[in-house]
Amino acid sequence: MSQETHCVLLESNEFAAAVADKVCNSREPSLIWAYAGEGHVAIGADVYALSQGDAIWVPAGLEYDIRSSPNSVLIPIFPAARRAHVALAVPTRTHFTADWNDWLVYQFARSIGYLRGAAAAQGLAGIVVGSPGSTPGGTPVPAPSVPLPPRPSSPEASRVALRLMQDPADSASVAALASGVSVSARTLQAQFSSETGFSISEWRTQVRIAAAATYIDIGHDIGWTAQQVGYATPAGFTKAFLRRTGVTPSSFAQRRGQRVDLSETGIDLALPDAVGETHADADRRRVPPVVPSSKTWDRVSDFHVLVWVYRGSARVEIAGELFNLREGDAAWLPAGLSNSVSLPAGSILLPLGSQGVNYRADAPDVLVQRFSDDAGLCLMHTMVANYSRLRPAVHDPHAITRAFAQQSAVTGVSAGARTSSKAAHVRALAAELHRAPADRRGLSEWADRFEIEPAQLASAIISITGMGFSRWQSQIRMTMARRRLEEGLSVAQVAQALGYAHASGFSRVFTRRHGLSPRAYQRGGWQQTAEPLIVP
Known part of the structure; x- marks a missing residue:
């Protein structure tokens, strides 16, 4: 059903200028995008004026100020993936046509963290590099020259693939990867082999080398790159890179190191074609991605x-x-x-x-x-x-x-029921359950606490919440469990906070309710920026 009324909640469509001073993202880059109107972003001594559609990519570690003009909207957006496969090491200007608006607004929505599941595989860094108006300060960034392996199609294998693509350094065992998607290691191996032609180990290595090639492309040194993609030593990384590409990382860097100074060309940078990609493929890749369900x-x-x-x-x-x-x-x-x-x-x-x-x-x-x-x-x-x-x-x-x-x-x-006298008891009980989720009192004990009959409290809970006490209490606990997992608490700490005697019991309940384990939820069941720019 739909219950609605037309209303005018805003007295005026006029609004003031917005300001954010001395912002410094220590872990993630950001994209400051002019959704409407105009403003500017100051990074050190450089000031970037933005008009509608313009954007500036700010790498992590740089302090910046934002100013929007009155009746203008600038939106700070964070990457869709925690570790983008394409990195930009310098402030990068770009321009988006209006058909990109929905995708960019969706990226901001994802960074707040209320949507379920991992973000789309195509991150903001790749989009910025791929936009026809992209002009990095100083040097353009080549496209990845080492292709990613084919993606598996089975739901379980696809989730594992997305996890490994978002974090090439992930060193989880095959058994742990399989457990995270609730299948056996044998089943997961079979899915990868039949659908991609590679074992999980081979597939992960291909992802790591493809990501490494991108990092080297944009000027990162070999030691840093090796660590980012999961290799303990440069020697091990060099051996794997040579076996996959036929050249050493240092030779690859020299071969890919010829860059053009944009100040000399006076033109905007378009994304170079990837290896084996036609110009038609490149044009299709510049079409805004569809906002997924x-x-x-x-x-x-x-x-x-x-x-x-x-x-x-x-x-x-x-x-x-x-x-x-x-x-x-x-x-x-x-x-x-x-x-x-x-x-x-x-x-x-x-x-x-x-x-x-x-x-x-x-x-x-x-x-x-x-x-x-x-x-x-x-x-x-x-x-x-x-x-x-x-x-x-x-x-x-x-x-x-x-x-x-x-x-x-x-x-x-x-x-009706929402404002009846019954609601007072339900609101009070909700407050108690949020304050002390480990409280093990049952419905009868809570009824004694509020000095009413258990049947009355049970009826009030159903009429106000639409569900019975046990299910309602479980939803409160699972809501708080997700919040604590997102804060970085361990499974054992969350289990204790919610009143479970053992972490294994909590894990079983969480997995049954969410379709993935608490650890899998921390890795890919949600997506939120780690930076303080977004404040709930």
Whole structure:
């Protein structure tokens, strides 16, 4: 079903300039892209003016400042993969035509970390290098000259392949790789052999050498490259590289080292053709990738979130109630209630803002409302300001959620069970379960705590959340488990925090609910930047 009302949540489409000072990404590069209007990025003594469609790639380790003009939106984006196969060692200007907008906005959405699963294999670095307007400062970056091996097609083998491509240094055993996708080592080996013509070991070596060739292409030294792709010594790396390419790494670097100074040519750099690739293939590769279908994990959060369908459509489930959203709709995902989102290919859902838990306050009467058609630019500005450090000097992060709730109160109808006296007990119990997820009290004990009959509490939980107590509690625990795994805690630490006697028991429950183990989830079940530019 769909419950919605048309609303005008924004008093004005005018908005102030945004600023981010002294940003320095220690681990990841970033792409500062002018979505609309204009601004500039200052890196040391160099100032890069950006107009709509322009972007500047900033390598990790460089401090920079961002300024957007009034009524303009600049978006800081991080790479889609934790370790891109193409690296850019210098600030690199490029320009994207409007048909790239959706893909770039999707990249920002991925960096926030709310979408399920690993990011697409084609990262931002490769796209920047491949864009016709790419002009690296000083020297162009050649395309990879050593091709990647063919990808396997089986779901399990494909997931393992993606893992190894995103992190060539991954040294997990075949047994560990197989366990991560819930198949036997023998099955995984058979899938790779029949679908790629290589054993897993051979396939991994090919990926490592292809990645190494790219690193050498852009000027990294051999010792550094060897470590990045998983070799303990330069000698071992040299032997593997020679066997795969027929030349040593040093000879390869000399052969590929002829570069053109763009200041002398006065032209923009187009991506050179890869080995064996026709010009038609290269042209197709420059077409924007399709935004893939995506979804979130089922979750019960301890904070409210307001989300907006930027492009396409979305299927949102809140406490068992289905809402079919179309482009321009916004949905309130209340704290304490189970929710999930499914997005078809080409669709993008963006968070507009969040609000801390206040279980004494009722949820909005209307959970879905529609923004006016001309509000898009202001909403993008709000989204960037709330989920990055690029924001106006005076900024209220809760203005958008407060406006949504106020408008709901004006246009809404009775919320029924959500605002009944039953809801007070459910909100209080949700707060307790989030505060102490290891608490092992059962429904009867919680009913005693709230001085009501167990049957009354059970009925209230079902009417408010759409599910029974055990399932609801499990979703809260799994939501908190994912959050702690994303923070880098070990499986044993997460198990202890959630009240499991043994890590193995927690791992079984997590794997059954997610289709992958806790360790596999940490490696590829989610994607979020490690840099502090994005702030929840």
